[in-house]
Amino acid sequence: MTSTTSGPGAEPVLRTTSLAKHYTLRGRGRRRTVRAVDDLDLALVPGTVTAVVGESGSGKSTVAKMLVRLVRPSSGRITLDGRDAGRMNLRAYRKDVQMVFQDPFASLNSVHTIGYHLARPLLNFGRARRGADVAGKVRDLLQRVKLDPQFADKLPHELSGGQRQRAAIARALASEPRVLLADEPISMLDVSIRLGILNLLGELRDTDGLAILYVTHDIASARYFADRTVVMYAGKVVESGTALEVTDQPAHPYTQLLISAAPDPQRIEIVDVSRASSGAASAPTDGCRFRDRCPFAMDVCRQQPPDVAVTPSHTAACWLRVDESQRPASGREAA
């Protein structure tokens, strides 16, 4: 019943419906709720890369961690092949859904060899048997990420950042997953080797038909690498569409800001954008969350803007896209 086709247009393998994560912070005396992610609908399709773009604190990592079930959603549903993820055996689920972490210096345990890091998931997910079998499979994995098999005996600190990230990708591939979540996989790496990692992921998408979620704060790399791009601001999706549409004809004022901040959206060697600007943390939680920073903010923006279709494959959540006559008469209720 699962569709074997891959590439844009195929059946999604992983879906989310109205997914949300709210953290309750217990400060001294008062409680505060952080709406890290709200109302997220996402579909990951085999053989495609979906980019989630947003500045620091916009909830990107929370999305990835919910999808790999490291973080329990506050509400909403995740389905894998139409099956409710919350009811699936955790190991069975993770056999199909794997994750690569942002910092390859932190995601590998400094006391274990690369070989150990790869052998564990091979054994845990039943992809190899103890003994010579594991060693062979470890070598295969290393070759797939274009690392010399002799790296198996090395400790993480003996590897460069790029090599470590390749090892981390190899570990995620060990279970032969169908979905790969990559949380800013290149942001901690030297500019000169970023492209190599992205190309490797691209190859895996094409050869294995992996559905890849590419989390990034760098919209230019999304244009280069992704098939679809989803832009998040303060936990909410503000715009989504094909990567080209979103970067070349941004429809949401926030996306436009992101792109104008990027020195050259056509090129991949992008410096970190908007690392420092984290207005997201203090953003309003009702209406358009971007309105404090939006140059076009109007009274009506106190209400949640609808998702407006710009093209059939491109939507943006902004009142500017709604015809003036269609907007609710508002402004009165401004308390």
Place this chain on the structure above:
Amino acid sequence: MAETSDRPATDAVDDVLAGDRVGGPVPGAAADPLVSEPADPGRPRRRRRTMSGKFVAGLVILGLFVLMAAIGPLVAPYDPSNLGPDVLAPPSWQHWLGTTGTGQDVLSQLLVGARQTLIIGVLAGLIATAISTIIGVTGGFVGGIADDLLSLLSNVFLVVPALPLLIVLTGYLPNGGPVAVAAVISLTGWAWGSRVLRAQTLSIRRRDYIEAARVAGEPGWRIIVFEILPHVRAILASSFLFTVLFAILTQVGLAFLGLVDVSQWSWGVMLYWAQSADALNAGAWWWFVPPGLAVALIGTGLALLNFGVDEFINPRLRSNSLRGRAARDSAGGFTPVVRTDPQPSEVQR
């Protein structure tokens, strides 16, 4: 539950225990060196090579005492229980450390007693550290109600005064061998280590390599044993040394009260006999000074070793301010700069 982790005093105690600083988290500088990263990148390795003088001094002192425990009974000039003709004799060529009220040779008792004293101390340290690892690391890792209950338990054991409890316990128990004494002592000595280990575990259980291990399908017990424990080795060592010191002091106290088998020579038993024969009023300082001094020296050795470990954990503690600051910079200096790849060309394309 009454004890949860977000209370100021508890956190502060944990800070003390971990040899860490007060106040909120300080990026990199103070937070990271706490966890021993034996081979971490971006962090010069030379720091680990420098062993502080205290550490070496501690090693030497302890080495001597271990040697004493090993060969003491062989080289003792007399049978420590043998009654001799010279009663309460001050140190002489015949009896280097004098004799007791019944003419026994003090030096021989000291040499023979070292073994029992050390065995009980180390044994109690091992048992207590095992208990604190199981309770502390599991609690910190599992979290939730289980953690609340386990840390309540260790907090209770932490404040209940150990000696009176031990006195009641050993009073009821028939005088047992060294294993029984060690077991009873460790029952009151595990809470401290448990607190420290829990605090450490809490601080690393959300690290990326732990979450990555979960994603790689590792079961909880494997994460505790193979991912977390290697990173709390320094704390483990420090808590072990502390517990050994506690156990030696405690058993000496118990023996002094006559609550252990006083026919088995240990330093505490020597003090018991000296006290019951009123060596003090007899002016026989050579009788009660050596065993107490030996205890204090062994304690000093353990404490020095512990300082070495503490300074490894928290390099700022080093005495020499220049060295301290240098170590701090190299160990914790956190640069919010994208790490550069030293050998970009190595990746084969």
Place this chain on the structure above:
Amino acid sequence: MKFLLRRLGFTLITAWAAISINFFLPRLMPGDPVQLMVARLQQQGAVSPNAMQAMQVAFGLDDHTSLIVQYFQYWGQLFRGDLGRSITFYPSSVSEVIGQALPWTLVLVGVSTVISFLLGTVLGAFIGWRRGSWAETILPLSTFLSSVPYFWMGLIVISLFGAKLGWFPLSGGFDQGIDPSWSSDFVSNALYHAVLPAITIVLSSVASWILGMRNMMVTVMDEDYVLVAQAKGLSRLRVLSAYAARNAVLPSIAGFALSISFVVSGSLLVEIVFSYPGIGYSLYQAVNNEDFPLMQGIFLIITFAVLLANLVADVAYVLLDPRTRQDA
């Protein structure tokens, strides 16, 4: 406020745990030491039927009542202040014995501990502040002192200041000739006797406060707010007292919980060496006479005292901590 309430809750739970340990210990122990003890007493004909009854409740010798009923009876006795009868001081009750000994211990150990804490904290702050200076030569000595058994320190102090120099009395809490009263004669005589034990306790415990405070100071001195305060040109003394020491002392107070039970344990043994009429010496006598009711009563009382001391430390913590004070 919430913090203090939680600490109070913890104190109650610990007290409950200590009481329950006390109840269950004699009932769960292998062999029957209590039975033997009672048999021995009966042989001596020293136990009245009434006292016998109380003992049976306290130690669960009564096979006819269930454990639960015994447990409640035990609590009932506790609330009436009845801890059973002492064997050593028969026919005195345990409460009477403790009531006589406790004030001596409270004053001696309480005062010495406070002195030691203050002295150690100030010294430790100073040494940590002058890191790398001559002041650090104290550290090796402190290390040595912190590993000395308290009671052995007592032996040394007695033989030096008592036996050799003859400055202070060797033992006891007061001279035999004087009757305990609030007369100035008696009080000064008691103080005279308390000097050596107090010196012993301070000498043995001060080192760990010095080391703890020094370590906290060294760590705090590098914190940003201290560096900023220095950069602002505040006087060195002000930086030391208002910024660094104040923050460094907080964990010291919080660490009080760890140390106090250790200090108390050590001090009990010091009393024994000095034959000081406090609770430690009573404990010693109880041990020598296998006086289980007294031992257990003393264990309870000491635990309560330590818990109380911890509560006091908690209040001090709240008063000193700028963060908790805000919303207290």
